[in-house]
Amino acid sequence: MEDNFRVPMPHQAPDVRNKNFSEVALGYTAEMAITEAKRCLNCKHKPCMKGCPVMVKIPEFIALVADGKFEEAYEVIAETSTLPAVCGRVCPQEKQCEKYCVRGIKGEPVSIGRLERFVADWHIKNGKNEIKNIEKNGKKVAIIGSGPAGLTCAGDLAKMGYDVTVFEALHTAGGVLMYGIPEFRLPKTIVQTEIDNLTKMGVKIETNMVIGKVLSVDELLVKEGFDAAFIGTGAGLPSFMNIEGENLNGVYSANEFLTRINLLKAYKFPEYDTPIYIGKNVAVVSGGNVAMDAVRCAVRLGAEKVYLVYRRSEEEMPARLEEVAHAKEEGIEFKLLTNPIKIHGEDGWVKKLECVKMELKEKDEKGRRQVAPIENSEFTIDVDSVVMAIGQSPNPLIRNTTPDLETNQRGCFVVNEETCATSKEGVYAGGDAVSGAATVILAMGAGKTAAKSIDEYLKNKE
Numbered sequence: 001m002e003d004n005f006r007v008p009m010p011h012q013a014p015d016v017r018n019k020n021f022s023e024v025a026l027g028y029t030a031e032m033a034i035t036e037a038k039r040c041l042n043c044k045h046k047p048c049m050k051g052c053p054v055m056v057k058i059p060e061f062i063a064l065v066a067d068g069k070f071e072e073a074y075e076v077i078a079e080t081s082t083l084p085a086v087c088g089r090v091c092p093q094e095k096q097c098e099k100y101c102v103r104g105i106k107g108e109p110v111s112i113g114r115l116e117r118f119v120a121d122w123h124i125k126n127g128k129n130e131i132k133n134i135e136k137n138g139k140k141v142a143i144i145g146s147g148p149a150g151l152t153c154a155g156d157l158a159k160m161g162y163d164v165t166v167f168e169a170l171h172t173a174g175g176v177l178m179y180g181i182p183e184f185r186l187p188k189t190i191v192q193t194e195i196d197n198l199t200k201m202g203v204k205i206e207t208n209m210v211i212g213k214v215l216s217v218d219e220l221l222v223k224e225g226f227d228a229a230f231i232g233t234g235a236g237l238p239s240f241m242n243i244e245g246e247n248l249n250g251v252y253s254a255n256e257f258l259t260r261i262n263l264l265k266a267y268k269f270p271e272y273d274t275p276i277y278i279g280k281n282v283a284v285v286s287g288g289n290v291a292m293d294a295v296r297c298a299v300r301l302g303a304e305k306v307y308l309v310y311r312r313s314e315e316e317m318p319a320r321l322e323e324v325a326h327a328k329e330e331g332i333e334f335k336l337l338t339n340p341i342k343i344h345g346e347d348g349w350v351k352k353l354e355c356v357k358m359e360l361k362e363k364d365e366k367g368r369r370q371v372a373p374i375e376n377s378e379f380t381i382d383v384d385s386v387v388m389a390i391g392q393s394p395n396p397l398i399r400n401t402t403p404d405l406e407t408n409q410r411g412c413f414v415v416n417e418e419t420c421a422t423s424k425e426g427v428y429a430g431g432d433a434v435s436g437a438a439t440v441i442l443a444m445g446a447g448k449t450a451a452k453s454i455d456e457y458l459k460n461k462e
Helices: 030-037 047-051 058-066 070-078 084-090 112-126 148-159 188-200 217-221 254-262 289-300 321-329 397-401 440-461
Strands: 140-144 163-167 204-206 228-231 251-253 281-285 305-310 333-336 338-346 349-363 369-373 379-382 385-388 427-429
Touching (some): 030 058, 047 058, 058 070, 058 112, 070 112, 084 112, 084 188, 084 440, 140 148, 140 217, 148 188, 148 228, 188 204, 251 254, 254 289, 289 321, 305 338
Parallel strands (some): 228 427, 281 305, 305 333
Antiparallel strands (some): 338 349, 349 379
16 A cells, blocks of 8 residues: 555445445454554654644554554543544544645545544453542532533543533433434444443433523532533524425424434334334435435435535535545435525425525635525425424523523623633533534534633632
């Protein structure tokens, strides 16, 4: 294998995987991982690390992989990352660590994500999982939400000696890792293993706890005696286009669609008692990672025709390149430069999606091409269901029950960017609840920042 090209990752064949929910990428063998790790130049200035929100010591762990020291490599990753098996699968490495890899200048960057996944999986199967005794410091911290931000914050605080309790609204911990990302991209057993590692460290998890209903933030701090709190509730309130027909049967938010499939196992109906209707033809609106997850789920559920409807071109599409490529291989039809304007129904059910063709215009202040409809370009697509994946915002429950928590116009919590501190003393926030819908690794980065800030706050208060 030439050094300019990475070791390919084995995958299920497209015409096989689009009919099952088993993991698509099969992972490196030990031999593949060592070969790929030896491509790393071990640069002294470590440019790859500046693209990692949780500052994994990338050259160090890759050097250990190259020497076949897989458990030692895991220990290096675990110094800064709470969820390595998750990050190795779902992080957009091409926009982060691998973007800065020197190998990418004249060829393909080192497969940092694939190597992280290999190391984490190797540890799960072969590692000792010894939990070090951590001396407790007598302080209690409440974590609201068990997604990547909350789990990361909880793990870091537990390592510091805090008594940590995670409050999760749903019946299963994991947040978006459980309800949002499909099994074929992130197996639930992997997520559960990472969560189990936290509980072994002493982190307590309470499910079916809707903070803002069962208990308020103030009650956690005063009545329940927590010394600080972190809000990592994500962005679970779906957005819609407000076009005619969105109230028809067969129209889903991506949040509902994916939650039914992933967490409630609708793909195993009737073995599991959660049905989901899709019909023969499905349209998913948008071009992000959530949209890719939705179209790929729809084809696996047996839809004969699945359309991705996106108003910009493929170049502007925010989804990971790998997910776009996989969707195309699995038979998804891309309707680019296309925008829905109306959903037509019959007897209360979706029948057609009316769209208009779009054209690209000049770039906006963020450097993204704007679009405008082309006159008299309307057309319709025969569909039985439509999934809106156009974005999400934070649930208003906590902000409505905690008036001294400042939020912005989008309903996101306003925080100090350097510390994640909110306007309420002792309360911190991070992840999608602050940024709006973003990536798992950015949420984890916020969780780490908040944990450090909470530790400093409580030590100074003491």
